[in-house]
Amino acid sequence: MQxxxxxxxxxxxxxxxxxxxxxxxxxxxxxSPADPAQRPPDAPSAASASPTRSYPLSQxxxxxxxxxxxxxxxxxxxxxxxxxxxxxSDPSLADEGRLTAGELGLSYAGRQNDVRAGDVQLALSxxxxxxxxxxxxxxxxxxVTISGxxxxxxxxxxxxxxxxxxxxxxxxxxxxRDEPAKPRRGFMLDIARKPYTAxxxxxxxxxxxxxxxxxxxxxxxxxxxxxxxxxxxxEVVSANHLTKAxxxxxxxxxxxRHITVVPEIDSPxxxxxxxxxxxxxxxxxxxxxxxxxxxxxxxxxxxxIVDDLLDEYAGxxxxxxxxxxxxxxQALTVSDxxxxxxxxxxxxxxxxxxxxxxxxxxxxxLNDRADTVRNHGRAPRAWNDGFLRSTSVQPAKDAEVAYWxxxxxxARQPAGYLDSGRKxxxxxxxxxxxxxxxxxxxxxxxxxxxxKQWTPRVLRGTQAVPAxxxxxxxxxxxxxWSDRAGAQTQDQVAAxxxxxxxxxxxxxxxxxxxxxxxxxxKALADRLG
Numbered sequence: 001m002q003x004x005x006x007x008x009x010x011x012x013x014x015x016x017x018x019x020x021x022x023x024x025x026x027x028x029x030x031x032s033p034a035d036p037a038q039r040p041p042d043a044p045s046a047a048s049a050s051p052t053r054s055y056p057l058s059q060x061x062x063x064x065x066x067x068x069x070x071x072x073x074x075x076x077x078x079x080x081x082x083x084x085x086x087x088x089s090d091p092s093l094a095d096e097g098r099l100t101a102g103e104l105g106l107s108y109a110g111r112q113n114d115v116r117a118g119d120v121q122l123a124l125s126x127x128x129x130x131x132x133x134x135x136x137x138x139x140x141x142x143x144v145t146i147s148g149x150x151x152x153x154x155x156x157x158x159x160x161x162x163x164x165x166x167x168x169x170x171x172x173x174x175x176x177r178d179e180p181a182k183p184r185r186g187f188m189l190d191i192a193r194k195p196y197t198a199x200x201x202x203x204x205x206x207x208x209x210x211x212x213x214x215x216x217x218x219x220x221x222x223x224x225x226x227x228x229x230x231x232x233x234x235e236v237v238s239a240n241h242l243t244k245a246x247x248x249x250x251x252x253x254x255x256x257r258h259i260t261v262v263p264e265i266d267s268p269x270x271x272x273x274x275x276x277x278x279x280x281x282x283x284x285x286x287x288x289x290x291x292x293x294x295x296x297x298x299x300x301x302x303x304x305i306v307d308d309l310l311d312e313y314a315g316x317x318x319x320x321x322x323x324x325x326x327x328x329x330q331a332l333t334v335s336d337x338x339x340x341x342x343x344x345x346x347x348x349x350x351x352x353x354x355x356x357x358x359x360x361x362x363x364x365x366l367n368d369r370a371d372t373v374r375n376h377g378r379a380p381r382a383w384n385d386g387f388l389r390s391t392s393v394q395p396a397k398d399a400e401v402a403y404w405x406x407x408x409x410x411a412r413q414p415a416g417y418l419d420s421g422r423k424x425x426x427x428x429x430x431x432x433x434x435x436x437x438x439x440x441x442x443x444x445x446x447x448x449x450x451x452k453q454w455t456p457r458v459l460r461g462t463q464a465v466p467a468x469x470x471x472x473x474x475x476x477x478x479x480x481w482s483d484r485a486g487a488q489t490q491d492q493v494a495a496x497x498x499x500x501x502x503x504x505x506x507x508x509x510x511x512x513x514x515x516x517x518x519x520x521x522k523a524l525a526d527r528l529g
Contacts, residue, residue: 054074055075055076055173056074058074058075058139059072060172061164062524063159063160063164064211064505064506064524065180065212065506065510066509066514066515066516067176067178068179068510069176069177069178070172071175071177072173072174073140075139077172077173078118078139078165078170079169079171080104082105084106084107084118084119084120085101085108085109085118085119085120086101086104086120086121086122087109087112088110088112088122089111089124090124092124092151093124095256096122096151096154099158100158100161104161104165117142118142118143119143120145120146120161121143121144122147122157123147124149124150125148125149126149130149131149132148132149133156134149134177134179135147135153135157135160135176135178135179136148136177138174138176140173144171152258156178156258160176160178162210163210166528166529167527180509181508182474182475182511183475184474184476185215185475185476185504185508186215186262186425186476187204187213187215187217187477187479187501188218188264188477189201189219189479190222190482191219191482192219192222192225192226192227193222193224193481193483193485194490195227195238195240195241195242197490200490200494202249205250205253205254208257208259209257212509213259213501214260215261215262215477216260216261217262217263218261220242220265221265221270222266222271222272222273222293223292223293224273224485225238225240225273226274227241227242229247232308232309233277233308233309235278236276244316248316251316251317260320261319262317262319262323262381263313263316263317263323264324264325265310265325266323266324266326267324267325268295268306268326268362269293269295269327269328269330270328271306272292274295281295281296281302283295283296283330283344285334286340286342291330296343296344297362297365298343298347303368307369307372310322310369310373319378321381321400322373322376323381323382324366324369324370324373324382326382326383327386328385331358331362332358332388337357355392356392359391360392362388363391363393363395366386366396366399370396370399379398379400380396381399381425383402384401384412384424387399387417399422400474401425402425402477403424403426403427403460404427404433404479405429405460406461407429414459414465415465415469418465421472423472423474425473425475425476425477426456426458426459426473426476426477427476427477427479428458428460430460431445431449431454431458432450432477432478432479432500432504434478434480434493434497434500435481435483436481436483436484437483437484439483445478446500447500447501447502448499448503451503451507451518454504454507455507456470456473456507457470457473459473476508478497478500480497499525502521503521506521
């Protein structure tokens with residue numbers, strides 16, 4: 001399979017007056033077959049019947065996210081039956097073909113020129129410049145053709161088909177034309193504070209793939225733990241961790257579902273697990289009091305250990321993005337950082353001249369880490385409070401802003417980032433933060449609130465930024481943070497995020513007003529599982 005990650009996406013406006021909703025067909029495992037639906041004995045075979053006026057006009061598919069366009073037609077539609085096949089037009093679609101065949105209880109016939117009644121054909125449509133996540137699905141003459149300019153779009157078409165025939169249903173006659181409004185549709189998981197099993201993460205990947213998410217963020221280093229095996233610095237790794245072999249399986253499964261895994265080693269704060277093994281690198285104030293989770297970035301050794309880890313894991317995570325963190329560096333939360341941390345002040349002046357500040361030094365640290373991941377072909381990303389204001393050193397121009405809050409000291413409105421031309425990903429903590437134990441002012445988000453109130457343009461609080469910024473907002477990410485790790489089991493987390501995930505991706509695929517009411521949306525979710 002040629003995994004072509006969509007880096008840009010255009011939306012097209014379509015009005016569908018019919019109900020659409022969600023469906024996630026939970027299979028027993030990766031590509032495990034589901035029982036094929038049997039056609040009623042007194043009904044015409046979808047594989048042999050021709051569309052006639054005896055059939056009513058078809059209705060739009062009911063999927064999550066809702067398809068953007070469906071052209072109705074008269075005909076029996078398609079449902080899987082014994083003997084039906086999945087065929088492909090290009091060898092690069094073999095993975096998608098085998099997966100779909102296993103899920104629908106069909107045989108996989110590979111590349112075939114003789115497409116016949118009952119077949120599901122997967123095809124690359126050719127041409128340049130199309131959205132690689134777009135697809136067209138045609139149900140006609142008892143067969144299905146799913147085509148797109150790249151394998152990602154074809155895969156999403158198979159997700160639509162899978163949901164349509166869930167539980168013995170029929171893919172309606174007609175043509176679906178579909179593509180996402182936003183190219184980044186993410187789920188972020190904090191495995192540093194709370195370890196999750198590899199199998200649980202893999203189950204979430206299957207769920208995310210069927211819902212057409214395309215990013216999985218793994219925050220695997222924090223004050224409470226460092227959760228992935230390391231060869232360069234094994235001393236920092238927590239006892240309960242994922243092996244590299246497990247991570248490779250996670251990444252491979254994600255790749256097969258067209259999901260990019262975005263790793264995060266947060267720095268220069270949130271590094272308590274690393275500092276526990278290297279106490280000499282912990283930041284201390286002028287009185288010698290240690291600062292929680294903060295590296296002393298005046299020391300060359302601090303940069304060396306973080307760069308060692310970034311270099312090491314670049315080979316484990318081959319996706320195009322890297323999250324550098326950059327948030328909540330405690331040296332910047334005091335009233336006078338220069339007086340409180342004279343060693344940082346001295347290093348700033350040495351690096352940037354007499355006017356150099358601790359904020360300059362911290363921004364320079366983030367830029368240096370961006371250089372490290374950029375050397376591996378990765379695009380850097382950082383939390384919005386890592387983009388400091390009023391500094392002589394400017395954050396790297398290509399660093400994406402992960403906007404999560406407006407509560408930090410010296411907080412800026414989202415327009416402060418957008419006006420400078422930055423690309424932003426929406427992690428709005430008002431709607432998209434599932435924080436275990438509900439510390440501080442956090443409450444568990446609900447799918448209903450996201451569905452009714454949130455759009456990708458609602459970056460901070462409950463107010464949307466003006467429409468002129470829409471193209472700079474690449475998408476969004478729902479996030480699970482494990483602040484109070486014991487507050488929920490991982491099964492409770494899975495249940496708690498089920499509807500919020502579905503509501504989030506609906507708004508990322510199409511930010512317009514959903515056709516279904518929330519009650520109807522939830523009822524459909526409950527019916528489809």
